[in-house]
Amino acid sequence: MTNKAQGTAYGAWLLLAISIIALILAAVATFNEGNGIAYTPGTYLVLISTALMLVGSLLLTFARGMPRWLGGLIAFLLLLDLLGTGLAAYLLQAEWLLVSIGIGLVAWLVHAIADPATGKRDRTMTLRQEAAS
Amino acid sequence: MNRNDAITLVVSLLLAGSVGNALAQEDTSTDEEGGQPQGISETQGDESEQDASSDEPQADEEDSEASSVTPTGPGGRVDTGPAGEAPSGGGETSMPQPGADAWMESPDSWATFNGDLRAQKYSPADQITPENVGELEQAWEYHTGDVSDGSDDIPMSVWSATPLFVNDTLYLGTPFYRIIALDPGNGQEKWTFDPDARLEALTQPMMKSRGVAYWEADEPQAGEACQKIVYIGTMDAKLYGVDADTGERCAAFGDNGMLDVNQWNTINDKWPLSLLQPPTVYNDTLFLGWAGKDWTDAVAPPGTVFALDARTGERRWTFHALPEEVVDRTGTANVWASMSLDPESGLLYIPVSSPSPNYYGGERTEELPLATSVTALNTDTGEVVWSRQLVHHDIWDYDTVAPPTLVDIQKDGESVPALVQPSKQGFLFVLNRQTGEPVYPIEEREVPASDVEGEEAAPTQPFVDVPEPVIPDDWPGISRLADMVGLGECSRKAKGLRYEGRFTPPSLEGTLTYPPTTGGSQWGGGAVDPEKGVFVINSNSVVQIYRLIPRDEFEQLGQSGETGGYYAQGDTAYGFHLETFLNWAGMPCWKPPYGTIAAYDLNTGERLWNEPFGQVQKHGFYMPESWGSVTIGAPVITRSGLIFIGASMDSRVRALDLESGEVLWKHLVEAPAVSMPAVYTYEGRQYVTFAVGGNSILLPKVSDQVVSFALPD
Numbered sequence: 001m002t003n004k005a006q007g008t009a010y011g012a013w014l015l016l017a018i019s020i021i022a023l024i025l026a027a028v029a030t031f032n033e034g035n036g037i038a039y040t041p042g043t044y045l046v047l048i049s050t051a052l053m054l055v056g057s058l059l060l061t062f063a064r065g066m067p068r069w070l071g072g073l074i075a076f077l078l079l080l081d082l083l084g085t086g087l088a089a090y091l092l093q094a095e096w097l098l099v100s101i102g103i104g105l106v107a108w109l110v111h112a113i114a115d116p117a118t119g120k121r122d123r124t125m126t127l128r129q130e131a132a133s
Numbered sequence: 134m135n136r137n138d139a140i141t142l143v144v145s146l147l148l149a150g151s152v153g154n155a156l157a158q159e160d161t162s163t164d165e166e167g168g169q170p171q172g173i174s175e176t177q178g179d180e181s182e183q184d185a186s187s188d189e190p191q192a193d194e195e196d197s198e199a200s201s202v203t204p205t206g207p208g209g210r211v212d213t214g215p216a217g218e219a220p221s222g223g224g225e226t227s228m229p230q231p232g233a234d235a236w237m238e239s240p241d242s243w244a245t246f247n248g249d250l251r252a253q254k255y256s257p258a259d260q261i262t263p264e265n266v267g268e269l270e271q272a273w274e275y276h277t278g279d280v281s282d283g284s285d286d287i288p289m290s291v292w293s294a295t296p297l298f299v300n301d302t303l304y305l306g307t308p309f310y311r312i313i314a315l316d317p318g319n320g321q322e323k324w325t326f327d328p329d330a331r332l333e334a335l336t337q338p339m340m341k342s343r344g345v346a347y348w349e350a351d352e353p354q355a356g357e358a359c360q361k362i363v364y365i366g367t368m369d370a371k372l373y374g375v376d377a378d379t380g381e382r383c384a385a386f387g388d389n390g391m392l393d394v395n396q397w398n399t400i401n402d403k404w405p406l407s408l409l410q411p412p413t414v415y416n417d418t419l420f421l422g423w424a425g426k427d428w429t430d431a432v433a434p435p436g437t438v439f440a441l442d443a444r445t446g447e448r449r450w451t452f453h454a455l456p457e458e459v460v461d462r463t464g465t466a467n468v469w470a471s472m473s474l475d476p477e478s479g480l481l482y483i484p485v486s487s488p489s490p491n492y493y494g495g496e497r498t499e500e501l502p503l504a505t506s507v508t509a510l511n512t513d514t515g516e517v518v519w520s521r522q523l524v525h526h527d528i529w530d531y532d533t534v535a536p537p538t539l540v541d542i543q544k545d546g547e548s549v550p551a552l553v554q555p556s557k558q559g560f561l562f563v564l565n566r567q568t569g570e571p572v573y574p575i576e577e578r579e580v581p582a583s584d585v586e587g588e589e590a591a592p593t594q595p596f597v598d599v600p601e602p603v604i605p606d607d608w609p610g611i612s613r614l615a616d617m618v619g620l621g622e623c624s625r626k627a628k629g630l631r632y633e634g635r636f637t638p639p640s641l642e643g644t645l646t647y648p649p650t651t652g653g654s655q656w657g658g659g660a661v662d663p664e665k666g667v668f669v670i671n672s673n674s675v676v677q678i679y680r681l682i683p684r685d686e687f688e689q690l691g692q693s694g695e696t697g698g699y700y701a702q703g704d705t706a707y708g709f710h711l712e713t714f715l716n717w718a719g720m721p722c723w724k725p726p727y728g729t730i731a732a733y734d735l736n737t738g739e740r741l742w743n744e745p746f747g748q749v750q751k752h753g754f755y756m757p758e759s760w761g762s763v764t765i766g767a768p769v770i771t772r773s774g775l776i777f778i779g780a781s782m783d784s785r786v787r788a789l790d791l792e793s794g795e796v797l798w799k800h801l802v803e804a805p806a807v808s809m810p811a812v813y814t815y816e817g818r819q820y821v822t823f824a825v826g827g828n829s830i831l832l833p834k835v836s837d838q839v840v841s842f843a844l845p846d
Contacts, residue, residue, distance in 0.1 A: 036784050036801045040753025091754040 011111025012060040015078070018104040019054040022085065025097040026050040037092050046097065049085040053078060053104070060111065068117060079108055205452075207502035211515040212451040233476035234416065236299060236349045243811035244299040244347055246411055247658075248769060251539035252473035254660035256812035259773035260819035261844060266775060266788045266798045272820060272843040273320035279307035280826075280837035281332075281340060288334040290835050291807070292826020293766065294344030298813035300377050305824065305839060306345035306365040306411065312375060314363075317815040317822075320841060324380035328391070330367040336407040336426040337368065339829065343471075343808075346411035346419070347377060348443040359383035362443065364419065366408020370395035372421070372446065385445055392446035394421065394439065401434050401464050413472045413481070415512060417443045420481055422468030427530070428711075431490040431703025433464030436504075438472075438483055440515055450515035454485050454503045463497040465489040466504040470656045473536040473552070475566060480518055481510045482539070482552060482566070486532030487524070490702035491650075492639045492709045493681060494528045495587035501526075507537055507554045507562070509569065519569035523556055525591035528583075528638055529679070530650040531557045535658030535767075539566055542666050542735045553661070553668055553735065555654035558635065559604040560597040561670070563735065573599045573738050583638035584631075585681055587706050590638040599738035603654055603672035603731060607634065608647035609724040619716030626714070626722065630678060639679040645714065647723075649677035657767025657780070657809055661735070667791060669776055671730045671746055671764045676714040676723040681707040726761035728781070730768065732794060744794040747781025750832065755783060765828050767809040777821050779806025782831045786810070786823050786842075803827075804836035818843050 029035060030043035037043050056078045060071065086101040205211045237244045240257040248254045261269060283289035290308040297304040303317040310330035314323040332340055346364045353360035361377035372394055374386035382390025395405045406423035413420040419441040425434060436454035441447065454466040466488045473482045488497055488504045505527040508520040524531045537552040542563075552566040563572040575595045583590040616623040631637055632645040639646075652673050659670030682699075687708030690699045700709045714722045721727065731743035747762030748755045766780030768789075776789040779802070786806050788798040804827030811822045821842045827835040 034801070034803060036750075037753040042753030088754070091756075093755050 007116045009061060009064070009111065009115040011107050011109070011113075011115045012057060014107035015104060015111055016054075016057040016061045018100055018107055019050065019057040022097060022100045022104065023047075023050040023054050025094070025100055029092065029094045029097060037094065042088060042092050046085055046088050046092065046094070049081055049088070053081045053085065056081065071117070075108070075112065082108060205516040207517070207520055209503050209508075209517045209520075210453040210457065212453070234349065234351070234414075237414075239299075241814040242299045243295070243813045244297060245414065246295045246297075246344060246346070246471050247473065247536060247809070248295075248812075250413065250415060250474040250476050252471065252536040252658060253538055253540060253663055254658075254767060254769040254809060255663060255771075256769060257772045258812055258814050258819045259771060260814070261771065261775060261788075261821070262773040263775060263790050263792075263797055265844060268844055269788065269798050269800070269821070269842045270845055271800070272318075272841045274841070275315060275320040275322070275839040277305065277307045277311070277313055277837040277839065279309035279311055280835050281308075282833070282835050283339075283829075287332045287340060289339045289829055289833075290826065290837075291337075291339040291341045291828045292824060292835075292837070293808040293828070294342055294824045294826070295809050296811040296822050296824055296839065297345060297347050298811050298815065298820075298822075299347050300349065300361055301815070302377070303811070303822065304345050304347060304363050304377070306342050307837070308340040308342045308826065310342060310365055310367045310373075312345055312363055312365050312373075312380065314377075314380060315839070317813065317820065317841075318818070320839065326363075326365075326373070326375045326380040326382075328365070328367065328371065328373050330371065331369045333368070335368050336404045336424060337409070340368070341409045341424075343410050344824070346414050348414045348417070348419070349377070350417075359385065359444070362386065364412060366394070366411065366421075368405070368407045368409065370398065370405040370408055370423070372408055372412075372441075374446065383444075387446040392441070394423065397437065397439065397448070397451065398434055400460050401430075401432050403430055403433055406434065406437075410469060410471055412441070413474055414443060415474050415476065415481075416479075418449060418512065419443050419446075420472060420474070420512070422470075422472065422483070424469040425465060425467060428491055428700035428702060428709065430464070430701075431496065431705045432460075432462060433489045434467075435460045435464045436467030436485060438468050438510070438515070440512070452483075452510055452515040452517075454508075455488065455501060459497060459499065459501065463488045463490075463501075465491075466501065469532070470534050470658075471536045473539055474512065475539055475550075478567065479512045480566070481512045482537045483508050483510060484533035484535060484537070484554070486534070487527035487530050490705050490709075491530040492528055492679060492700075493585075493588060493702055493705050493707045494526050495585075495589065496705055498526070498589045505531055505533055507533055507552075507564070507569075509566070521562070521564060521569045523554070523560075523562060523595060524558065525594055526589070528588070528590060529636070529646065532650075534652065534656050535654060537564075537566070538659055538661050538668065540661045540663050540666070540668075540735065542572070544572060544736060551735065553659065555603070555658050555670055557648060557650065557652035557654060559602040559648050559653040559672065560595075561600045561603065561668070561733065562595075562597060563600065563738070573597065580636035581633040581638060584640055585638065585707070588638065590636075594636045596635075600668075600733045600735075601740045603670060603729070604648055604674050608632065608645060608676055609674060612720070612722055612724045615716050615720040615722045618718055618720055619722070622716045623714075623722035639681050639709070641681055641683070643678045643680040645676060646679045647676050648673070649675060649679070650711075651675045651677070651763070655765060657765070660768045660770045660776070662770045662772070662791065664772070665791075666734060666736045667741065667770075668733045668735050669730065669768050669770060669791070670733075671728065671766070671768060671778065671780055673728050673763045674723075674726060674761075675763065676721070678710075678712045678714055680710040680712070682710055683707060726759065728761040728764045730764075730776075730778070730789070730794065732791065742794040746778075747785070747787075748783040750783045763831060765805070765807040765831060769810055769812055771812055777810050777812065779808065779810065779823050779825070781805060784825075784832075784834065786840075800842065802836070802840055803838045804834045805831045807831065818846075
């Protein structure tokens with residue numbers, strides 16, 4: 001990930017927006033009777049996974065001071081969440097949810113490539129790296 | 134590994150058990166059997182029958198009617214009485230006349246369970262075409278209110294009714310045995326009839342109904358009630374007849390509109406003769422079979438078909454499918470599916486089910502030629518005109534399960550009056566319907582012997598190569614995916630099972646059975662375009678394990694859903710265990726597809742196309758389309774070259790191109806539409822109407838939805 005200490009985390013913000021939309025779409029899929037999938041374990045699964053996605057993207061967006069390794073871990077878990085939710089949406093034939101997850105993956109890439117790095121670097125590691133260089 | 138495989142792998146790991154559990158339940162508890170003695174009909178004088186109003190089965194009472202018993206055909210009997218005599222109090226003469234009833238032959242109507250008496254499931258309507266079917270939209274929707282998910286006192290509902298459109302009205306029978314009359318153009322309710330039927334699982338484990346039948350006098354008298362009657366049967370063997378215009382009971386029918394059919398349940402009356410399939414109506418006569426309770430008893434009511442006066446319910450004759458001398462050891466061989474009828478010749482074609490006990494025949498080793506047969510009866514007398522046994526000494530529960538479809542085909546430059554008889558075995562028997570002789574060859578081939586003490590499996594069975602069977606000759610083989618997930622469980626299990634091809638007998642170690650009692654084809658049967666000679670049928674590809682258990686080791690353990698578990702088979706030498714071949718995770722151990730739909734050119738016997746149909750759905754997830762779906766229900770064909778069908782697990786109804794099998798339109802409904810649709814034209818507009826009931830064999834999802842589709846105004 002690029003280390004940019006300053007600037008707006010556009011990717012994280014986009015991911016947050018997508019997470020909110022995905023959670024709403026998952027809720028609609030879960031509770032909207034007559035869609036063929038309502039109240040099934042599959043929709044409960046995406047409801048939980050999109051809720052977790054929202055939590056993760058909130059952390060990425062607002063908890064900028066967290067340790068960098070934690071930011072990386074959350075980003076990694078978010079990627080898994082996006083991929084899993086996307087697969088579930090595909091198998092549930094929940095097209096709009098699938099589209100939102102697709103955009104979420106783009107947002108994740110933007111975050112990974114362009115967003116300023118989160119929080120503090122590990123001081124010891126930084127010194128070692130500097131010494132090595 | 135292609136895209137589908139990759140998805141399959143991931144999903145299967147995620148959803149361990151999903152498909153399998155569904156298929157585990159997918160066996161034929163649709164086997165609505167029950168049963169009497171073979172190939173016999175009786176004709177009756179029936180004054181006594183109209184006061185059969187008691188709710189209690191009159192099981193062991195002597196049949197007091199004046200009747201004579203006449204052997205007929207290969208082992209059958211007919212009880213005969215004053216058949217053809219004018220019914221008392223009916224007003225009009227009801228002598229059978231050749232030719233179809235005019236009201237039934239209207240090209241706009243859908244007047245019978247199968248669309249017409251010939252079970253063609255064909256509509257000449259051509260407003261909806263392959264070109265415009267994509268514009269099809271919901272015209273109206275209605276909810277009957279008669280639905281149960283089994284969570285309260287009423288057992289789960291299974292609704293497979295075909296809506297009838299006739300008399301400018303759409304008639305429905307519900308799984309709670311109410312009749313509902315709707316406006317066919319907007320679904321508005323006209324009237325309802327509630328018999329206050331017992332909602333108990335007396336024979337079948339679920340509340341089941343396949344709807345209503347309709348009759349109309351040749352010349353209805355204006356202002357006189359019950360010139361048109363709608364009938365519905367109940368699980369406790371009551372047949373109700375109500376005025377088709379008002380829903381009021383017809384006083385002349387039975388006892389004030391109710392006929393207790395169980396009054397004729399006089400032999401081995403272990404359960405009532407459940408009337409789940411509406412009667413076949415022809416020339417003022419109702420032809421009525423019944424359903425029973427499978428696999429529990431060895432000795433059971435022996436199979437009968439009743440011919441009743443449409444106005445009064447008087448019994449004209451009774452056909453018995455089993456010889457009198459065996460009924461103390463067996464039973465059933467009844468007719469629980471729908472029948473077909475050639476209105477020109479007056480021949481009634483009945484699909485006769487297997488005798489009891491279903492999986493061990495050591496105590497019924499004599500030939501029972503009418504069991505598991507297609508049999509043609511004279512509608513006037515009930516006598517057997519011809520019969521063809523499709524399974525000898527049936528020990529697989531291969532009931533003849535669907536009505537034969539009657540169609541004239543062109544072969545070798547000649548028009549042949551034919552019928553197509555689908556089967557659970559997967560064969561399509563094409564016969565001359567006047568003689569029962571094969572149009573395409575039927576070959577008796579040697580089949581494996583039984584290794585179970587006491588059993589005498591038949592040395593040969595009938596095989597058909599043309600048309601190609603609806604499922605492969607050999608079982609599909611181990612699914613690598615299921616085997617991998619099961620850490621080799623599927624392979625290990627298969628090695629311990631007996632399998633020597635079709636008709637491998639049930640065994641003590643367990644027999645891998647393909648197809649099992651689920652079929653192959655099921656009760657819906659197929660549809661035909663009589664102009665093109667193209668026959669279409671949906672089918673299932675399922676593997677089950679049949680295991681006999683010596684009586685002293687048998688324990689009555691649990692049963693899974695309708696169609697798996699332990700079954701006593703009375704007090705015969707062996708109990709029975711039925712199991713769908715799954716791994717620990719509930720995944721099917723055999724390769725997909727699990728369900729297909731195919732089209733055949735009957736003039737050549739060639740299969741035109743064969744495609745996976747529907748999608749398995751479990752936990753909300755849809756499996757790949759290439760897997761297909763187990764189906765319950767049947768297709769209909771329109772002149773414009775469309776196939777309409779629900780039937781699949783994924784709660785969708787579809788329109789397919791008859792030429793290619795391509796899905797041209799699909800629409801989500803509330804549950805699997807385990808019925809066949811009605812296609813009719815009302816006030817110049819073509820409608821396709823589905824009863825959406827669901828069936829726990831496919832999915833634990835039920836509904837009471839009636840939904841009608843049409844092109845935009």
